[in-house]
Amino acid sequence: xxxxALIGTGNLAIHLVHAxxxxxxxxLVQWVGRKSTPxxxxxxxxxxxxxxxxxxxxxCLIAISDDAxxxxxxxLKNIDVLVAHTAGAVSVDELNPIKRKGVFYPLQSFKExxxxxxxxxxxxxxxxxxxxxxxxxxxxxxxxESVYQINENQRLQLHTAAVFANNFCNHLIxxxxxxxxxxxLPFSILQPLIRETFERSFSNLATTLxxxxxxxxxxxxxxxxxxxxxxxxxxxxxxxxxxxxxTHNT
Amino acid sequence: xxxxALIGTGNLAIHLVHAxxxxxxxxLVQWVGRKSTPxxxxxxxxxxxxxxxxxxxxxCLIAISDDAxxxxxxxLKNIDVLVAHTAGAVSVDELNPIKRKGVFYPLQSFKExxxxxxxxxxxxxxxxxxxxxxxxxxxxxxxxESVYQINENQRLQLHTAAVFANNFCNHLIxxxxxxxxxxxLPFSILQPLIRETFERSFSNLATTLxxxxxxxxxxxxxxxxxxxxxxxxxxxxxxxxxxxxxTHNT
Numbered sequence: 231x232x233x234x235a236l237i238g239t240g241n242l243a244i245h246l247v248h249a250x251x252x253x254x255x256x257x258l259v260q261w262v263g264r265k266s267t268p269x270x271x272x273x274x275x276x277x278x279x280x281x282x283x284x285x286x287x288x289x290c291l292i293a294i295s296d297d298a299x300x301x302x303x304x305x306l307k308n309i310d311v312l313v314a315h316t317a318g319a320v321s322v323d324e325l326n327p328i329k330r331k332g333v334f335y336p337l338q339s340f341k342e343x344x345x346x347x348x349x350x351x352x353x354x355x356x357x358x359x360x361x362x363x364x365x366x367x368x369x370x371x372x373x374x375e376s377v378y379q380i381n382e383n384q385r386l387q388l389h390t391a392a393v394f395a396n397n398f399c400n401h402l403i404x405x406x407x408x409x410x411x412x413x414x415l416p417f418s419i420l421q422p423l424i425r426e427t428f429e430r431s432f433s434n435l436a437t438t439l440x441x442x443x444x445x446x447x448x449x450x451x452x453x454x455x456x457x458x459x460x461x462x463x464x465x466x467x468x469x470x471x472x473x474x475x476x477t478h479n480t
Numbered sequence: 481x482x483x484x485a486l487i488g489t490g491n492l493a494i495h496l497v498h499a500x501x502x503x504x505x506x507x508l509v510q511w512v513g514r515k516s517t518p519x520x521x522x523x524x525x526x527x528x529x530x531x532x533x534x535x536x537x538x539x540c541l542i543a544i545s546d547d548a549x550x551x552x553x554x555x556l557k558n559i560d561v562l563v564a565h566t567a568g569a570v571s572v573d574e575l576n577p578i579k580r581k582g583v584f585y586p587l588q589s590f591k592e593x594x595x596x597x598x599x600x601x602x603x604x605x606x607x608x609x610x611x612x613x614x615x616x617x618x619x620x621x622x623x624x625e626s627v628y629q630i631n632e633n634q635r636l637q638l639h640t641a642a643v644f645a646n647n648f649c650n651h652l653i654x655x656x657x658x659x660x661x662x663x664x665l666p667f668s669i670l671q672p673l674i675r676e677t678f679e680r681s682f683s684n685l686a687t688t689l690x691x692x693x694x695x696x697x698x699x700x701x702x703x704x705x706x707x708x709x710x711x712x713x714x715x716x717x718x719x720x721x722x723x724x725x726x727t728h729n730t
Contacts, residue, residue: 296698296700296701297698297700319693319701319704319705337669337670337672337673338672338673338676339673339676339677339689339691339692340691341689341691344680344684344689346676350672351672352669352672376669376672378665378669380665383663384663384664384665386704386705386708387659387660387662387663387665387708388659388660388663388665388669388670389701389705390659390704390705390708390709391655391656391657391659391660391663391670392656392670392673393692393693393694393705393717394652394653394655394656394659394717395652395653395656395670395673395674395677396673396674396676396677396691396692397690397691397692397693397694397695397720397724398652398716398720398724399649399652399653399674399677399678400677400681400686400689400690401686401690401720401723401724401727402644402645402648402649402652403644403645403649403677403678403681403686404685404686404687404690404727405641405644406641406642406644406645407641407681407685407686407687409637409638409640409641409644410637410638410641412637413633413634413637413638413641414634415628415630415634415637415638417681417682418682419587419602419626419628419638420587420638420641420642420645421682422587422588422600422601422602422626423587423588423589423642423645423646424645424646424649424678424681424682425678426588426589426596426646427589427645427646427649427650427653427678428649428653428674428675428677428678430594431650431653431657431667431674432667432668432671432674434594435654435657436650436651436653436654436657437654437657439589439591439594439650440647440650440651440654441589441590441591441646441647442589442643442646442647443569443643443647444643444647445647448546448547450546450547451546451569451639454569454636454640455569455636455639455640455643458636458637458640459640462723462726462727465719465723466648466719466720466723467643467644469715469716469719470647470648470651470716473651473712473715473716474647474648474651476712477651477654477712
């Protein structure tokens with residue numbers, strides 16, 4: 231049984247609590263947060279507002295906001311447990327002066343209200359002591375079928391790629407949803423196109439899949455599109471179209 | 481049996497030829513293109529370089545580039561067959577002076593090398609004579625399970641929404657693919673995140689799904705991301721991040 235302490239009460243922390251509670255080979259021995267009352271009291275997890283050193287743990291996971299990681303690391307400096315943060319764009323060195331450091335980064339966008347299937351979520355792991363990697367490897371493979379041991383630079387690049395694929399695409403889908411709503415059309419009409427867009431990218435280079443007025447520099451169609459867009463969306467349209475044109479015509 | 485003439489030899493035309501050939505209730509009576517030799521000779525479709533008025537047809541479909549539609553319409557001005565173009569952002573009036581005009585717009589991105597499942601492709605139809613809608617309705621419902629009778633303004637809005645959801649998202653996925661390749665990581669590591677991104681948008685408003693450093697104005701993370709991006713991708717990153725911030729913080 232792997233005994234785990236978890237620090238944090240945000241979206242990812244809540245999802246980790248659910249996953250670790252369900253997993254038969256892990257035990258959540260303490261859950262630490264700033265809130266005075268425990269989140270999810272029905273789960274009956276031992277909850278504290280400060281880390282309890284006297285409770286035996288094999289691993290301490292920190293799932294808090296990026297900018298709080300180094301402060302929390304200072305408070306944990308004397309513990310001899312492996313401590314891993316869960317952030318994509320934070321160096322493992324931010325856990326200094328902790329002795330046994332690591333990263334346990336699940337590559338997914340977590341919203342408390344949206345359930346996730348942990349078995350499909352890639353988990354990227356890293357440790358500063360080579361012998362500690364086994365602990366993260368064991369936990370990751372109990373939660374997920376895809377575990378990657380990657381270095382800090384790869385993790386930052388992956389996090390950046392994820393911003394383009396998730397944050398930015400979601401922002402563009404928001405524009406599509408606004409347009410269909412304004413046109414009194416169900417957004418479901420775009421589902422087959424959207425599904426094809428990303429499913430095709432899994433087996434083709436997106437650069438070979440590009441179509442549309444921007445690629446072929448079709449100014450007449452672009453003007454028609456711009457005529458129905460609000461100012462800020464029109465600005466996005468212009469810049470993305472220019473970028474597509476530059477990519478495919480220079 | 482619906483007798484169909486098809487003008488055009490591009491991506492969409494080729495896909496239409498395959499679909500109409502397979503359909504048991506349609507007959508492709510002539511295929512018209514500028515090329516002197518017939519594309520797909522193995523399909524044995526009567527091929528001409530000019531429209532043949534003496535061949536009986538119930539419908540003439542025009543699947544050519546947007547800017548050629550009005551020129552071809554001039555050449556067809558004396559025919560008494562319903563003529564429908566297949567473009568998302570072109571007015572049915574571009575078919576003037578043809579008497580019986582319509583639009584048959586399949587909402588999908590067509591690449592000759594990528595097979596499509598017509599039954600899931602939404603087909604948007606419109607005719608200037610109300611009695612002609614039945615012809616397009618009949619054909620559309622033989623090819624697809626989703627048929628929408630929409631007006632010109634709705635079609636332009638839909639086409640614009642499709643540019644954001646398909647053309648622009650594909651361009652951003654291209655950036656993600658470049659980053660993972662540079663990091664020596666398989667692009668498949670991003671698949672679960674990408675699939676979630678789009679699938680979630682089918683049952684939620686994208687504005688409620690937004691996460692990431694741009695939304696929470698996390699300048700430190702944004703600087704790290706910018707440090708590994710090439711100039712043009714960094715520019716896209718800045719503008720999309722600013723747009724996300726403006727959307728969620730004003």
